[in-house]
Amino acid sequence: xxxxxEVQNAEMVFATRKGRxxxxxxxxxxxxxxxxxxxxxxxxxxxxxxxxLVAGLxxxxxxxxxxxxxxxxxxxxxxxxVFQNHSLLPWLTCLENVxxxxxxxxxxxETKAQLVxxxxxxxxxxGMDHALTKRPHEISGGMKQRxxxxxxxxxxxxxxxxxxxxxxxxxxxxxxxxxxxxxxxxRTASTVVMVTHDVDEAVLLSDRxxxxxxxxxxxIGEILSVExxxxxxxxxxxxxxxxxxxxxxxxxFLYTRHGRAVQQAA
Amino acid sequence: xxxxxxxxxxxxxxxxxxxxxxxxxxxxxxxxxxLALLPPVLGLGMxxxxxxxVSSSNSNFPSPLVTWxxxxxxxxxxxxxxxxxxxxxxxxxxxxxxxxxxxxxxAAAVGIPLGFLIGRSRFLAGMVNPIVSLLRPVSPLAWLPxxxxxxxxxxxxAIWAIFICSIWPMIINTAVGVQRxxxxxxxxxxxxxxxxxxxxxxxxxPSVLPYMLTGVxxxxxxxxxxxxxxxxxxxxxxxxxxxxxxxxxxxVQHILIAIFVIGVVGLLLEQLLVSVAKRFTYDDx
Numbered sequence: 001x002x003x004x005x006e007v008q009n010a011e012m013v014f015a016t017r018k019g020r021x022x023x024x025x026x027x028x029x030x031x032x033x034x035x036x037x038x039x040x041x042x043x044x045x046x047x048x049x050x051x052x053l054v055a056g057l058x059x060x061x062x063x064x065x066x067x068x069x070x071x072x073x074x075x076x077x078x079x080x081x082v083f084q085n086h087s088l089l090p091w092l093t094c095l096e097n098v099x100x101x102x103x104x105x106x107x108x109x110e111t112k113a114q115l116v117x118x119x120x121x122x123x124x125x126x127g128m129d130h131a132l133t134k135r136p137h138e139i140s141g142g143m144k145q146r147x148x149x150x151x152x153x154x155x156x157x158x159x160x161x162x163x164x165x166x167x168x169x170x171x172x173x174x175x176x177x178x179x180x181x182x183x184x185x186x187r188t189a190s191t192v193v194m195v196t197h198d199v200d201e202a203v204l205l206s207d208r209x210x211x212x213x214x215x216x217x218x219x220i221g222e223i224l225s226v227e228x229x230x231x232x233x234x235x236x237x238x239x240x241x242x243x244x245x246x247x248x249x250x251x252x253f254l255y256t257r258h259g260r261a262v263q264q265a266a
Numbered sequence: 267x268x269x270x271x272x273x274x275x276x277x278x279x280x281x282x283x284x285x286x287x288x289x290x291x292x293x294x295x296x297x298x299x300x301l302a303l304l305p306p307v308l309g310l311g312m313x314x315x316x317x318x319x320v321s322s323s324n325s326n327f328p329s330p331l332v333t334w335x336x337x338x339x340x341x342x343x344x345x346x347x348x349x350x351x352x353x354x355x356x357x358x359x360x361x362x363x364x365x366x367x368x369x370x371x372x373a374a375a376v377g378i379p380l381g382f383l384i385g386r387s388r389f390l391a392g393m394v395n396p397i398v399s400l401l402r403p404v405s406p407l408a409w410l411p412x413x414x415x416x417x418x419x420x421x422x423x424a425i426w427a428i429f430i431c432s433i434w435p436m437i438i439n440t441a442v443g444v445q446r447x448x449x450x451x452x453x454x455x456x457x458x459x460x461x462x463x464x465x466x467x468x469x470x471x472p473s474v475l476p477y478m479l480t481g482v483x484x485x486x487x488x489x490x491x492x493x494x495x496x497x498x499x500x501x502x503x504x505x506x507x508x509x510x511x512x513x514x515x516x517x518v519q520h521i522l523i524a525i526f527v528i529g530v531v532g533l534l535l536e537q538l539l540v541s542v543a544k545r546f547t548y549d550d551x
Contacts, residue, residue: 089451089454091472101458
């Protein structure tokens with residue numbers, strides 16, 4: 001009853017130059033309010049396609065997608081997306097980039113000062129309030145991704161969709177931003193759907209890990225519930241037997257069974 | 267080029283060298299500066315040398331020195347006016363620039379919005395592309411009779427020729443720019459659910475601007491090429507007609523001066539637009 005996002009029997013077929021490509025087959029997924037769900041799978045398995053469906057950037061060939069009991073037909077500000085390559089507009093400052101989103105969502109009801117305050121607050125939340133007037137090319141890759149997250153958070157979305165947000169970052173920056181994301185999600189009680197190909201990232205962040213089989217006609221192979229208490233600490237978890245077990249479970253799926261995952265699905 | 271630039275003042279050489287010396291002193295590597303300056307100076311020197319050789323073997327061809335003297339006299343009073351057929355070189359250049367500005371401005375006013383429309387709508391692109399492909403390779407001068415026929419006057423016909431030659435690069439480059447707006451930015455627009463006006467001002471316009479300015483730069487180069495030829499045909503006041511007039515007077519040194527002046531003005535126009543383009547180009551990533 002608290003199910004927030006519902007994907008029912010979704011199919012995705014792309015018409016390519018080489019003919020039809022069946023990307024996703026029979027996807028059924030429910031995401032609860034406040035839940036952190038990651039989609040993991042080998043590259044090309046359609047996890048980003050599934051996220052784009054939830055975002056409304058693409059329309060499924062068949063099946064239904066619901067967000068808060070309303071059909072997803074187009075992108076909307078209640079489903080904010082953080083893109084893999086940050087997608088900040090290079091001609092706007094960090095503040096202006098965030099403000100563009102804020103203005104659209106709250107512009108009708110709030111004064112200019114309130115809107116600016118919101119934008120600044122979102123940047124402060126990700127620790128980027130020192131770079132309000134900087135343009136994207138003046139800040140590092142990790143900082144750009146923070147601003148991208150701030151832009152998404154500033155819209156106060158019902159669900160945050162993250163498409164491999166840390167994929168292009170170095171390991172240290174990635175770990176740092178994962179910790180930050182955990183804190184922010186705890187503070188804002190956000191619902192999150194995140195695409196990743198990093199097993200540690202998935203186990204550390206998720207309540208549930210959705211493991212996808214290989215394409216074509218990829219589907220959900222297995223869903224793993226990660227029952228680790230929050231707040232989670234990466235140092236402590238590294239030696240936690242449950243963490244090691246979950247990690248092994250995902251690795252097992254991805255590397256040992258991924259070809260036969262459909263038959264072995266639990 | 268040196269001839270013309272220097273001839274605008276009586277003793278330009280001294281302050282120039284002093285400035286260079288000052289620069290060389292401040293620069294840690296004077297040798298690098300010398301190496302940077304040497305090739306262009308040598309190249310221009312070669313040009314003058316060839317010119318001197320040609321003029322010494324052909325008595326009708328004025329030598330660099332004779333041309334220099336004529337230029338000094340010409341630029342001593344660039345803005346005199348003895349009726350429509352005898353005006354200073356300054357007036358002639360300004361008249362040509364005015365025509366270029368008018369024709370070029372009209373082309374920008376029509377071509378850039380048209381480029382946006384073509385870039386946004388595949389249907390419209392399908393409609394306009396064959397017309398552009400067909401008409402673009404036509405020499406702008408071929409359009410001059412049409413201009414004369416429609417406008418029944420020389421001046422608007424010259425402006426028309428400028429218009430028609432500068433519109434193509436502006437249409438094409440703007441359209442390409444719109445088609446190449448990164449999909450990521452359009453996805454941002456869709457996720458943020460931006461209004462059409464916001465999409466235009468915050469995403470389309472800034473990302474198309476560098477392409478648009480490339481089109482404008484190509485257009486101004488062509489326009490300046492065409493105006494000289496068009497004015498030779500239409501007459502009146504203008505640098506192109508001035509060249510033709512001096513040819514009829516057999517005043518060859520003035521023709522040589524005109525060639526340098528046309529080159530310098532074209533170079534300045536180009537540099538102006540390059541600096542504008544730099545101002546509006548954003549680093550990706």
